[in-house]
Amino acid sequence: MIKKVVIVGAGPSGLLLAQYLLRRGDNYQIHIYERRSDPRIVSFSKSRTYPISLNERGMSALRQIEGLGASVKAISLEMNGTVFHQQNGKTRYTPRQTPLFTLDRTNLAIALLESLTSKYNNKQLNIHFNCQCQQVDFTAKTLTLTNIAEEDKSLTINYDFLVGADGAYSAVRQSLNSTEYLDCEQKDIPTDYKSFFLPSPDEKSNINLERDKIHSWMLKDGTVVLLLHQLGGTMSGVIYFPRKHNQVANLSTTEEVLKFFRENFAETSQLMPESEAEAFINRPPSTVLTVRCSRYHYGDSVLLIGDAAHAVSPSIGQGCNAALEDVVVFDQLLDEYSDNIAEAIAQFTVRRQPDGYALVELGDNAFPLSQGLFIEFILRELSAKILHQIFPQRFSPPLFYLISETTVSYLEILNLYQGWIAKVKKSNEKFLAI
Numbered sequence: 253m254i255k256k257v258v259i260v261g262a263g264p265s266g267l268l269l270a271q272y273l274l275r276r277g278d279n280y281q282i283h284i285y286e287r288r289s290d291p292r293i294v295s296f297s298k299s300r301t302y303p304i305s306l307n308e309r310g311m312s313a314l315r316q317i318e319g320l321g322a323s324v325k326a327i328s329l330e331m332n333g334t335v336f337h338q339q340n341g342k343t344r345y346t347p348r349q350t351p352l353f354t355l356d357r358t359n360l361a362i363a364l365l366e367s368l369t370s371k372y373n374n375k376q377l378n379i380h381f382n383c384q385c386q387q388v389d390f391t392a393k394t395l396t397l398t399n400i401a402e403e404d405k406s407l408t409i410n411y412d413f414l415v416g417a418d419g420a421y422s423a424v425r426q427s428l429n430s431t432e433y434l435d436c437e438q439k440d441i442p443t444d445y446k447s448f449f450l451p452s453p454d455e456k457s458n459i460n461l462e463r464d465k466i467h468s469w470m471l472k473d474g475t476v477v478l479l480l481h482q483l484g485g486t487m488s489g490v491i492y493f494p495r496k497h498n499q500v501a502n503l504s505t506t507e508e509v510l511k512f513f514r515e516n517f518a519e520t521s522q523l524m525p526e527s528e529a530e531a532f533i534n535r536p537p538s539t540v541l542t543v544r545c546s547r548y549h550y551g552d553s554v555l556l557i558g559d560a561a562h563a564v565s566p567s568i569g570q571g572c573n574a575a576l577e578d579v580v581v582f583d584q585l586l587d588e589y590s591d592n593i594a595e596a597i598a599q600f601t602v603r604r605q606p607d608g609y610a611l612v613e614l615g616d617n618a619f620p621l622s623q624g625l626f627i628e629f630i631l632r633e634l635s636a637k638i639l640h641q642i643f644p645q646r647f648s649p650p651l652f653y654l655i656s657e658t659t660v661s662y663l664e665i666l667n668l669y670q671g672w673i674a675k676v677k678k679s680n681e682k683f684l685a686i
């Protein structure tokens with residue numbers, strides 16, 4: 253029998269899951285409901301997008317769909333390492349063994365949408381934009397949505413299988429929370445962020461920001477800037493800053509913004525036009541939520557994936573990679589359980605929840621906020637690399653190599669680096685309490 257699948261959220265996880273389900277044959281008829289407009293038609297405000305880096309976890313999930321790996325690669329830039337810029341003008345470089353693929357989050361969603369709609373017609377697939385899920389009735393197997401484009405008209409639809417792929421603030425998860433079946437911890441991390449956009453430096457200029465590297469700056473108060481080249485001669489940046497004692501949210505004039513960047517991130521200020529400084533003030537800071545859930549499924553017909561199940565701090569660049577990896581894990585379970593949804597979703601919790609939990613723990617505590625511990629972190633990573641090369645049986649590879657260059661499970665990585673994670677957790681808590 254054909255199953256009516258409702259996916260809430262047309263982000264990376266929801267769109268990729270639709271591809272994986274549809275290629276299984278005619279078993280599934282899919283409806284995707286997305287609260288935003290179609291990004292292929294309406295360009296989003298820049299405050300809603302940011303650069304995303306994909307490593308092997310995410311890229312291998314995309315490659316399994318014909319043509320998708322190549323089309324995402326075609327709109328990405330390859331990054332071969334990170335340059336840490338210091339305030340005295342010196343730099344420290346950490347190379348990668350395998351490249352990262354970086355692109356804008358909205359462009360990733362567009363590539364996924366184009367790939368989907370080019371393969372499937374509306375007998376198998378319907379994508380409904382401007383439709384926001386409000387709540388779910390799990391007994392009746394229905395959900396209520398509002399159509400934002402039609403004066404918030406309310407509609408109720410039924411499902412056989414419901415997937416909450418609606419991100420960190422998931423409405424499907426909120427509804428599940430009220431059933432008391434789900435034990436879910438949501439935490440606002442005490443760091444906010446703003447995006448900014450710059451032209452790439454002129455080849456003749458003396459600004460040295462190599463194209464194939466991620467550029468990073470860190471201030472004593474924990475403020476971090478990441479800046480990446482994009483296709484088309486532009487650069488995309490994100491500034492993360494502690495909400496408490498925060499200097500960024502207090503910047504209220506273009507002069508103040510330009511002065512702040514000049515004093516702290518010299519190279520970026522040389523590239524920032526006044527118009528961008530003004531746009532920066534008008535972009536509201538965004539908050540980041542982390543989510544730890546006891547289960548990723550409910551009954552025989554509801555599944556949470558991606559950020560809806562395990563939203564993670566962006567500090568380790570893994571949320572999207574993990575969201576795409578979720579889809580591969582679920583697809584393997586459908587193979588193992590011959591498309592029996594009830595069994596596959598229950599096993600998804602068993603197989604993926606410990607990993608999702610470890611992912612959030614790594615996101616919170618792999619990366620130290622204090623500059624002292626940050627230097628120790630760099631030295632540890634260097635020595636782990638050398639020791640692992642000489643004694644591969646006795647010493648583990650570096651932590652960030654494991655996270656961002658391998659597909660080793662997050663749980664295994666957490667177990668290998670338990671001591672360091674505990675140390676950073678203590679230091680970060682102290683740092684944030686000041």
Ligand SMILES: Cc1cc2nc3c(=O)[nH]c(=O)nc-3n(C[C@H](O)[C@H](O)[C@H](O)COP(=O)(O)OP(=O)(O)OC[C@H]3O[C@@H](n4cnc5c(N)ncnc54)[C@H](O)[C@@H]3O)c2cc1C
Pocket residue numbers: 260261262263264265266285286287288302303304305306357383384385386417418419420421422423445490540557558559560564566568569570571572573574575
């Ligand atoms: C600044 C920043 C930098 C990041 N950098 C990286 C990185 O380098 N690498 C990496 O792997 N990850 C990164 N991430 C994390 C990554 O963006 C997310 O983990 C990833 O987008 C999760 O995908 P998703 O499909 O699960 O959720 P989302 O991308 O959040 O998509 C959810 C979708 O659901 C829609 N939606 C939400 N609520 C509703 C509703 N009620 N009804 C209908 N639709 C709804 C949303 O509009 C959205 O389109 C970063 C995150 C941030 C904030």
